[in-house]
Amino acid sequence: MRMTATSDAATQAIELLTALVRVDSINPMGRPRSARYPVERKAIEVIEDWLTPYRHRLTLERQSCSPEHENLVIRLAGLSDRPVGLFEAHLDTVPADDWAERALCPVLDGEDLVGRGACDDKGSVVAMVLALTRLVETDTVPPRPIVLVCAGDEEYAQTGIKHFRTALREEIGYGIFGEPTRLHPVVQHKGTIRWDLTVHGASAHTSRPELGFNAVLGMVQVIAALGRYQEKLQREWRNPYMTGPLVTVTMIHGGRTRNATPDECTIAIDFRVLPDMNPDSEKNALIDYLSEVTDLRITHGANQLMTPPLNTNPASPFCERVLAACRQVAGDGIELRGAPYGTDAAWVSDLCPAVVLGPGDIASAHAVDERISIREVVDAAKIYQRIMLDLHTL
Ligand SMILES: [Zn+2]
Known part of the structure; x- marks a missing residue:
């Protein structure tokens, strides 16, 4: 045939x-x-x-x-x-x-x-x-x-x-x-940028937590602030082809032992930006926002990934x-x-x-x-x- x-x-x-x-x-x-x-x-x-x-x-x-x-x-x-x-x-x-x-x-x-x-x-x-x-x-x-x-x-x-x-x-x-x-x-x-964010606290015996600072509780504030920041970005930035910018916490780790307040808590952030946004400058703007709305001691890791x-x-x-x-x-x-x-x-x-x-x-x-x-x-x-x-x- x-x-x-x-x-x-x-x-x-x-x-x-x-x-x-x-x-x-x-x-x-x-x-x-x-x-x-x-x-x-x-x-x-x-x-x-x-x-x-x-x-x-x-x-x-x-x-x-x-x-x-x-x-x-x-x-x-x-x-x-x-x-x-x-x-x-x-x-x-x-x-x-x-x-x-x-x-x-x-x-x-x-x-x-x-x-x-x-x-x-x-x-x-x-x-x-x-x-x-x-x-x-x-x-x-x-x-x-x-x-x-x-x-x-x-x-x-x-x-x-x-x-x-x-x-x-x-x-x-x-x-x-x-x-x-x-x-x-x-x-x-969209473009993507990923990095680790750490809240620093101070460890203390859990019978006297007021002597330390619980970094996990600090991170609760950060995660809530990231949610508000995402809402703000979604009001400010729109694109007819896709959903708005997204800030997602994908991993979390904090604490060293069961009987001490955690001195550190770290999250992994996956930040998806719209075509008109620059991933690196948006990361910097997010860092500035967190320093304005919290008085926590926060450090940010290098980019684990950046795709334009x-x-x-x-x-x-x-x-x-x-x-x-x-x-x-x-x-x-x-x-x-x-x-x-x-x-x-x-x-x-x-x-x-x-x-x-x-x-x-x-x-x-x-x-x-x-x-x-x-x-x-x-x-x-x-x-x-x-x-x-x-x-x-x-
Ligand atoms: Zn493929």
Whole structure:
């Protein structure tokens, strides 16, 4: 039986995605790992093998980001050497401890492929690779060079995109970052900053607590003040695409023994800011607020993490044309959106206009029985290909 062009694309998508899900590229997320090769190596080898018939037109480069992480950078020359079109999706996945026995055994369930990483983010990787290979198969030269980064370590410290940026040789014209957005272009997302805050007290025997100062009780005041601060920020800052700023206490520790007032209490803060806000200056403003509304002795740790927000102008010609490409393939229901989570896009969005756009539903990412619709992967490949060919005048 002769297959149609569509089913041919679906067959290719299933084949490459199955091969990628089957290999372990689980990010240790800071935990110890016994393997002596980078987390992404096996997935990179799968893509390198897949690209063997296309090597005459593509340049492949493994980029070592750290002893643990690696990128694969694939380049396709264009008609001109204008600023490149950047496509990026990540090869690492979150762990699958709660369904380990089947997470790396991909299966088809109707039109969905199920397995760890199918949706986040190997479906996007597959769609980008297939968009590129389709250009080679049809002898099409895009108007500008295309750089596809299959990145490492998105899920933990983003060393992949940060290293790519440091090693960057080309000027970037635009960036498309594949993450599960159901094919809606995400133009803005929040930024995040995390650090530890400690209230200092003084220990005393619990029979004479008035001789010390209970740091846990001091922390109760701080947590209440953080709640009021979040309300204030939510009144002052709004964004049509997403909920307001969020200050969340995620961990708490205080006290040393059961019979002394605690001399220290520490919390971990996760602070999510809107696209117009700067994470570092918002941290400083929060610190100032606490020193105004309490007279506690408080110290603040260094940033455990800072990821910038994404703040692309939705009215820009870039966004209009990306949206048009999505609608041509996936219908008029596609709209520009925002997201409450962070992505690698934020790390280059000061260099070029960038959107997050890919197949799959974020609700399935990081979940048990993670899945992706193969039809959406095929549609994403068509959208990426249109963008590769159409966005030449930006
Ligand atoms: Zn992801």
